[in-house]
Amino acid sequence: MTTTTPTMPGPAALRPVRATGRRRQPVLGLLGCLIAVAVVEALPRLGVVDSRFLPPFSTMARSLGEQLTEGEFWTGLGQTLVGWASGLAIAMVAGIVVGVVIGSIPLLRAVTASTIEFLRPIPSVALIPLVVLIYGSRPQSALILVVYAAFWQVLVQVLYGVADVDPVVRDTARSYRFSRWAIIRSVVWPTAMPYVVTGFRLAASVALILEITAELIIGVPGLGKSIGVAQSSGAVPETYALVLVVGLLGVLINVCTRAVERRVLRWHTSVRGEA
Amino acid sequence: MSDTIALDVAGLAKTYRSPGRDVEAVRDLTFQIRRGELVCIVGPSGAGKTTLLRCIAGLLDLSGGQIRLDGTAVTEPPAGMAVVFQEYGRSLFPWLTVRGNVELPLKEKGLAKAARAAKVAEALDAVGLPDSADAHPWQLSGGMQQRVAIARAIAYEPSVLLMDEPFAAVDAQTRADLEDLVRTLWKRLGVTVLFVTHDIDESVYLGQRVLVLSNRPTVVLEDVPVDLPDDRDQLTTRSSPQFTKIRTHVYELVQSAKRGERPEVR
Numbered sequence: 001m002t003t004t005t006p007t008m009p010g011p012a013a014l015r016p017v018r019a020t021g022r023r024r025q026p027v028l029g030l031l032g033c034l035i036a037v038a039v040v041e042a043l044p045r046l047g048v049v050d051s052r053f054l055p056p057f058s059t060m061a062r063s064l065g066e067q068l069t070e071g072e073f074w075t076g077l078g079q080t081l082v083g084w085a086s087g088l089a090i091a092m093v094a095g096i097v098v099g100v101v102i103g104s105i106p107l108l109r110a111v112t113a114s115t116i117e118f119l120r121p122i123p124s125v126a127l128i129p130l131v132v133l134i135y136g137s138r139p140q141s142a143l144i145l146v147v148y149a150a151f152w153q154v155l156v157q158v159l160y161g162v163a164d165v166d167p168v169v170r171d172t173a174r175s176y177r178f179s180r181w182a183i184i185r186s187v188v189w190p191t192a193m194p195y196v197v198t199g200f201r202l203a204a205s206v207a208l209i210l211e212i213t214a215e216l217i218i219g220v221p222g223l224g225k226s227i228g229v230a231q232s233s234g235a236v237p238e239t240y241a242l243v244l245v246v247g248l249l250g251v252l253i254n255v256c257t258r259a260v261e262r263r264v265l266r267w268h269t270s271v272r273g274e275a
Numbered sequence: 276m277s278d279t280i281a282l283d284v285a286g287l288a289k290t291y292r293s294p295g296r297d298v299e300a301v302r303d304l305t306f307q308i309r310r311g312e313l314v315c316i317v318g319p320s321g322a323g324k325t326t327l328l329r330c331i332a333g334l335l336d337l338s339g340g341q342i343r344l345d346g347t348a349v350t351e352p353p354a355g356m357a358v359v360f361q362e363y364g365r366s367l368f369p370w371l372t373v374r375g376n377v378e379l380p381l382k383e384k385g386l387a388k389a390a391r392a393a394k395v396a397e398a399l400d401a402v403g404l405p406d407s408a409d410a411h412p413w414q415l416s417g418g419m420q421q422r423v424a425i426a427r428a429i430a431y432e433p434s435v436l437l438m439d440e441p442f443a444a445v446d447a448q449t450r451a452d453l454e455d456l457v458r459t460l461w462k463r464l465g466v467t468v469l470f471v472t473h474d475i476d477e478s479v480y481l482g483q484r485v486l487v488l489s490n491r492p493t494v495v496l497e498d499v500p501v502d503l504p505d506d507r508d509q510l511t512t513r514s515s516p517q518f519t520k521i522r523t524h525v526y527e528l529v530q531s532a533k534r535g536e537r538p539e540v541r
Contacts, residue, residue: 168362
C-alpha cells in the first residue's frame with residue numbers, strides 16, 4: 001500500500017522548493033518506471049535470472065496484449081471491479097452511518113470503544129475459512145471479506161472526524177439554534193469530511209487487496225482467480241501480466257481517490273496550502 | 276418600566292462542578308440592560324467574563340439565579356440573540372464561503388431564498404464587505420473575518436447582540452475601525468449590545484455604561500456611566516478630558532479588582 005494519511009502543509013519557506021519539485025516529479029517518476037522496465041527486460045536476457053521465473057518485460061507485455069483481446073479477461077476485470085466497488089460502497093455507507101451515530105453519542109462511544117478495538121485488528125483473511133463455510137466460492141465470500149476489512153478503516157476515521165468538531169464552531173451553531181440534525185449536516189459532516197476521505201482512500205486500497213485475495217485463495221470469479229489459473233497451468237508470462245494489471249488498478253484507484261480528495265476538500269488546509 | 280428592559284440578569288451564579296473539585300466562577304451577578312443600550316463589561320483576566328457571556332447566551336447552565344431576555348427566562352440559546360466570538364477564525368465555517376457563512380443561520384431560521392439573499396447582501400454591505408461574498412473566510416484578513424462574523428450576527432437580526440472580546444486578536448488599527456463599525460451598526464440598527472472586553476479604553480470608548488467585574492468569584496464591582504457625547508471619534512473622544520477621567524476611574528477599579536477588592540457584602 002502506498003497510502004498515507006494527509007499531512008499538513010510544511011512551512012511557507014518550503015513552498016518554492018516544492019513547487020519546482022512538483023513540476024519535475026512526473027518526469028522523474030516516468031524515468032523511474034522506465035528504468036524498472038529496462039531492468040526487468042535486461043535481467044532475464046542477460047541470464048542473471050531464469051526467464052522461466054521472470055520472463056523479459058516485453059514477453060509480459062505481449063501476453064498482456066493477447067489477453068486484452070480475450071473476453072475472459074474483461075469479464076474477470078469486471079467481476080473484480082464490481083466486487084471491489086460494491087464492497088467498498090457498503091463499507092463506506094455502514095462506516096459513515098455507524099461512525100456518526102456512535103461518535104455523536106458519548107455513552108455509545110464509551111460502550112463500543114473496547115469492542116471496536118478488539119474487532120478492528122482481526123485480519124480479514126482470518127475470516128476466509130468462515131466465509132468459505134457459508135458461501136463457498138460465490139462472490140458473497142469476497143464481499144464479506146472486503147466489507148469487513150474496509151469498514152474498520154472508514155469507521156475509525158469517521159469516529160476521529162466526528163470528535164474533531166471545534167468547540168467554538170459547536171457553540172456558534174448552538175447559539176444560532178441549529179437543530180440536532182442541522183448540526184450533524186452542516187457542522188459535524190463537513191468537519192469529518194477530511195477524515196472520511198482519508199478513510200475512503202485507505203478502504204479503497206484494502207478493499208482491492210481483499211477482493212484479489214478472495215479470488216486467488218477461495219476462487220471467487222475475477223482477476224485473482226485468473227492469476228491462480230494462469231499460475232497453476234504454468235503460464236508464467238500471463239501470471240505476470242495479470243499481476244501488472246492488478247498493480248495498475250491499484251495505482252488508478254489511488255489517483256482517482258486523490259482527485260476526489262482535492263475536489264471535496266478545496267477548503268481544507270491540507271489542500272489549499274498546495275493550491 | 277420593565278418592558279424597556281432587554282436583558283435582566285438576577286443573582287446569576289455559576290460553579291463548575293467536577294469530581295473532587297468545585298470552582299466557583301461567578302458568585303452573584305445582578306444587572307439590567309435596557310433595550311437599545313450599548314453596555315461594556317470589563318474585568319481582570321480570569322474574572323469570569325466569558326463564563327458570564329456563555330450563561331447569557333444560553334450555552335451554559337446556571338448554578339443559581341436567573342437570566343431573562345425580553346421577559347423570558349433563558350434556558351437554551353434564545354431566538355433573539357446572536358453571539359460574536361473572539362475566535363473568529365474558528366467560529367466561521369471554513370468549508371463555506373462568506374455568503375454561505377452569513378446565510379446558514381438564516382436558512383436554519385427557515386427564511387426563503389430571496390429573503391436570505393437580500394439580508395446577506397445587506398449585512399455584508401453594512402460591514403463594508405460587499406465584494407467578498409464568494410471568498411472563503413480563510414482568504415480574508417483577520418479583521419475582515421471578524422467583519423464576516425459580525426455580518427452573520429446582524430443578518431440574523433437579533434434583539435441582543437453579545438460580543439465576547441471580539442477584537443482581542445486583531446491589530447490596533449483594524450481594531451479602531453471595528454470599534455467604529457460596532458458603534459455605527461448599533462446606532463443604525465437599534466440593537467442592544469453587550470460587549471465583553473479586557474480593554475479598558477475600548478470599553479469606555481464604546482459603551483454607554485461600563486460594568487466593572489471583580490475577580491473570581493465574580494460580582495459587579497461598579498456600574499460606571501459613560502457620559503460622553505453620542506458622536507464619538509477615535510481622535511477627539513479619546514483625547515477629551517472626560518474620556519481620560521472615566522478611563523482613569525475604570526482603570527483604578529480594575530486594578531482594585533485585581534487586588535481582590537470586593538464590594539461590601541449586602
